[in-house]
Amino acid sequence: MEGSSRQISRGKKEKDMYHVVHKVPCGDSPYVKAKHAQLIEKDPEVAIVLFWKAINAGDRVDSALKDMAVVMKQLDRTEEAIEAIKSFRVLCSKQAQESLDNVLIDLYKKCGKIEEQIDLLKRKLRLIFQGAAFNGKPTKTARSHGKKFQVSVKQETSRLLGNLGWAYMQKSNFMMAEVVYQKAQMIDCDANKACNLALCLIKQDRYDEAYSVIQDVVQGRLPGSDDCKARKRAQELVVELTSRQPSPEWTDPVGLDDDFVKGLEQLMNEMGPFRSKRLPIFEEISPFRDQLAC
Template identity: 55%
Template sequence: MFNESASCSSDNPVGNKALPNLPAGNTPYAKAKHAQMVDKDPEKAIALFRAAIDVGDKVDSSLKDMAIVMKQQNMSEEAIEAIKSLRNRCSDEAQESLDNVLLELYKGCGRMDEHIMLLNHKLNLINQGLLFHGKRAKTAKSQGKKITISIEQETLRLLGNLGWAYLQQSNYMAAEAVYRKALSIESDNNKICNLGICLMHQGKVAEAKMMLQNVKPASANDPQGLDSHLKSYERAQHMLKELEENPI
């Protein structure tokens, strides 16, 4: 995250040494970041990001940052349309990042058909060896730290999201297929629990029960968040109990 400061120089409004991560200068993009991070003026920031795009100033970053600010202002639908209409001005290297922003926007707006379509598109890029520009890993930022994401990790993340999306649509057969594919790559308690839910929805209670017996209960007090299957485990166990008490 960017550092914040309440003061700035009148000659160079974004050149304050206390804000080393803000771009220097008086370009539209630099002013937009200042409006976003220092002035805390999202409307002004959005207008300046759009101005930066119009004049070709850091278009990749401007469009992504503008969409993120729009999302924060409950303007997700507008952010979606902005990305769709303006992404052709961005570089090839920026398209993957814009897709990731779109996925979050689609999810937040409940536009699950488009969410699923984009997830499948990204998985197809992996199958074609085109994601990460053909490399086996990429460097990304998470909570301000640089991390390395392998193509296998990205595949599992996308499959998990796709399975969840099919669950939201009550498309249990499709969700089951996706979770089985993910689990063939790597065992994961959260995906096992969700697969069990898919199976129970399809009347395969005995298979689901056998599968869930191998999953240890999750802990809500895990300080490192390792038990990420807490909610899915509770849902699966609750559903199993209900089905056993009230068989169809």
């Protein structure tokens, strides 16, 4: 009897460990089956069908709708995912609306719906300014690559502004994108947004300002500057800056100061065009050059 209980206990632990390792919930509900199809069987089409069943059955609707949209995005069924969120988000809790908005922003970006992306980003920023974001809390729990971490309102504001700046760049509205990126950097600066800001300035032919911004990344003065992708992009922007800047008409290889150069140019202008300085005698004998040669 005791051995049987021990085997049951061991079996339960192994089952629990299986769910922890594979990050799937326990049970046999439609949502659990959908997650199993998505993560274990790697069958996204079956997973979508099961997510639909979970939504219709009222089984973990918040997670089912969001997860289904993510799987649809992976299958390039982006438009369908957008319509699903718009149609069924009314069934979800108030707490789920913010994460659904974030999924929508990614979907809009994926299928090139820039105007819709801008409108949604502005609405989310307006909620932050009104103190309605994070359900009134100063931080929220976010998840990335299976890990949970805390995000502050300040960080979220900067992130949304960065996304908004990128959206404006896709519309080639570099002036508006510059303004947005400047605001984002004032709130919570990082190397990636600095590179985007520099690109906005380059597109407006403001090379000196762009170079100054890029130097903050190259010199490692911003968070994220040590990231290899950020450094590579900064170096590419420096190369682009070098190629775009006009070459100087005159260089100063011997280190002459600016005042001297200006004075020299003024003197040359006053002297007028260069004239031959041959002595008169050579002018006088030039008509007889041919005769002298004989």
